[in-house]
Amino acid sequence: MNTTQPTMKRTFMMSMIALSVGGVSVTAQAQTQQQKEIEQLRQEVQALRNLVEQQKVQTAQTATAIAAVQRPAPVVTATPVLKTAKGAEFNLYGNVRADASYQAEGGGVDMPYNQINSVPLEGTAGNSDRLRSTLSATRLGLDFKTQAAEQEVKGKIEVDFLGGANLDNLRIRHAYVNYGNWLMGQTWSNFAVPDYMPETIDALAFVGGAVKRTPQVRYTTKFSPQTNLVVAAEDPKDKLTTQRLPALTARLNHQFADNFNISARAMGHEKRINNDEEMAWGVGMGAKYDVVPGTTLKADYYHVKGDSSFVSFTNSGVVTQADGSLVQSEFDSITVGLTQQFNEKLRGTLGYGYMTFDEDQNYIDALADKTKANKELWQAWANIFYSPTKPLSFGLEYVYGEREAFGAAPNGSKTGEDNRLNAVAIYNF
Template identity: 85%
Template sequence: MNAKTLTPTTDSQTTTVRPNMQRTLMMSMIALSMGGMSVAAQAQTQQQNEIEQLRQEVQALRSLVEQQKVQNAQTATAIANVQRTAATVPANPVLKTAKGAEFNLYGNVRLDASYQVEGGARDMPYNQINSVPLEGNAEQSDRLRSTLSATRLGLDFKSPVGDQDVKGKIEVDFLGGANLDNLRIRHAYLNYGNWLMGQTWSNFAIPDYMPETIDALAFVGGAVKRTPQVRYTAKFNPKTNLVVAAEDPKDSTVSQRLPALTARLNHQFADNFNVSVRAMGHEKRINSEEEMAWGVGAGAKYDVVPGTTLKADYYHVKGDSSFVSFTNTGVIARTDGSLVQNEFDSIMLGVTQKFGDKLHGTLGYGYMSFDEDQNYINALADKTKANKELWQAWANIFYSPTKPLSFGLEYVYGEREAFGAAPNGSKTGEDNRLNAVAIYNF
């Protein structure tokens, strides 16, 4: 049996194997090192790419912001140009003079008609409640009356003076004279800053709080008084102002030597609620006797909801008949020369309802009560012509098919009670009418 002989490794073989292993190990290490360097290089390159991409995104965002700024500036400029253009366009056509004054012409053609069931004797289709005949004493019944006397023509104007404009108005109609058919001045005044000088609505008896009527002379409790005056307005804030005036009330019943002094405080509590309180004082002089007349008033306007408006106006006056309409004579001289004064309260209420852009209507009521001062009553020459009470109620409807045209229809009923009885014992007179109006505005 042969024994397998193990051949020992020689030194030469060992020497050959070891260099090979070393080379292999070195190559592996170099490969690993090169691989690590490659991975690091790739990571660095990827990081640089991400940074560059981020820079590009930031630059794009900056460009977008700059572009938006330019667009906003262009939009703001365009809006400003539109606003400037809109502000310079006049609301109404105007005429200009060589010196820079601007005029705006306006007016209307107005036809009033009335079918009078019972009423006053004057040949006009307007209110005569304080003088209608007493029952059974030649009443004026079943009459048709019409007129164009309320046709109106006006001119608004303004002219630059220094850093402000002088503004003004001239307006006329044909309701002047005893028969209300002559040309008359309604308004003629100048306005400069807070000052007004000329003729316009009285500062005491203003029509702002009267419910709407067709009747050009208004109804019981109202006032359509225009006076020559000098007026100053003090504005405390955008919602409150005080107006004071010296007025000529044109009271033909007295010998006037001083103007009436009036004051009016206006305040707006909210966008839909306005109020006014007023006061008046005026010396009344007959021969050498003098008495001071005075009065207070208050008015309110309240928009309950859009399209529904309530109005109310109240007066208490002593010794004057020149401001509020349809009153008894304010002051009378007795046989001994002394003066006695009349005193009254009046109130007017109404609601106006819009039924759309073309249709609206009003329900209203007015009442006046005169003090039963026996000294005053005894001084009356004719007690049937002075009234103890007056009242009227009315309902109307207005229709405007197009902007220049307006048509109205109104029914009114009222009564007066006199201090003295007629020969037949009657103390009551009646006003019963159907009014109509057609207006073309220009």
């Protein structure tokens, strides 16, 4: 009997069983490892989900914070554009102005403004120690603008209450239209411009200045950004004469630098009384110089013969002699002043004005009342303006001046005195 064969079979069977058991063991271990990896992967996925959720929350919180900081300002509705029935845009402006004056010595007209050319002579019935006030210089204005054939048309209407014999009636200050280089209507005279007068509280200005507004047709030619020429035909409305032609005026403006401007002016006008006529003429020169920022020097000069309609406080431009012929007055005037801007709210001005008339004996002899015509006029003033807020301004001013007449009063005096303290309160809108 061969014993080797059963033994080999058993050995083979045992090996197969061992291999089978080992394979099962390996498979089990592999499955366990795979389950661990799957579980780990699930945990990592869950962790990633949690991180994403946290990021969403943080993003939302950040966006909220940014929105709170960068939230745009509330939308402000723009002021509606005001339009006329014809479609022109317009802007309303003006002020409420109260003037008061304590007059130690001064003129007789019941108003708190300049009357230097007619103050009573010393020793005559005067107007001393009087308080005067008015709101007549209150203004109301409209600025217009419209488009016409690719050209902008502008206009202005401005009124106050300084009209009439007592200077308390509504009157037109400005009423004109600008079209290109043309101006038609009433505004500041092209000859007697107020640009170079030192600042005053007095609404009628002081000696050497002019506040003349005339109906006119004006044309401006620009030679360069710094230089222009303005010519005009004006109606000066001279009540002393009859006119058949307008006054012709010319003004050359030049800017030497940002702080230095000058203006040269000329005027010519026919004066007629009955059948006699004379030519009136005048020249003027004005300058404005910013010495340093905040300090401005102004000066204005006139030489005029035969006219009293443009420059303020003059004698009659022409008078009639006994034979009916005309004789003309001739004068020189100057005003100069320094304005200092102390800060945004406070400024002040020192000013001086002087006017002297030729002593033409024919003119003097033709005068009906020589005490009412002047040989010399002068005034000096100092003022301070305070603006606590943009629409409000308050001013205080002291002025002293004298006039010397051609003729003497019964007591022999030829001198009259203007001695006043002026105050003003203005609300601009």
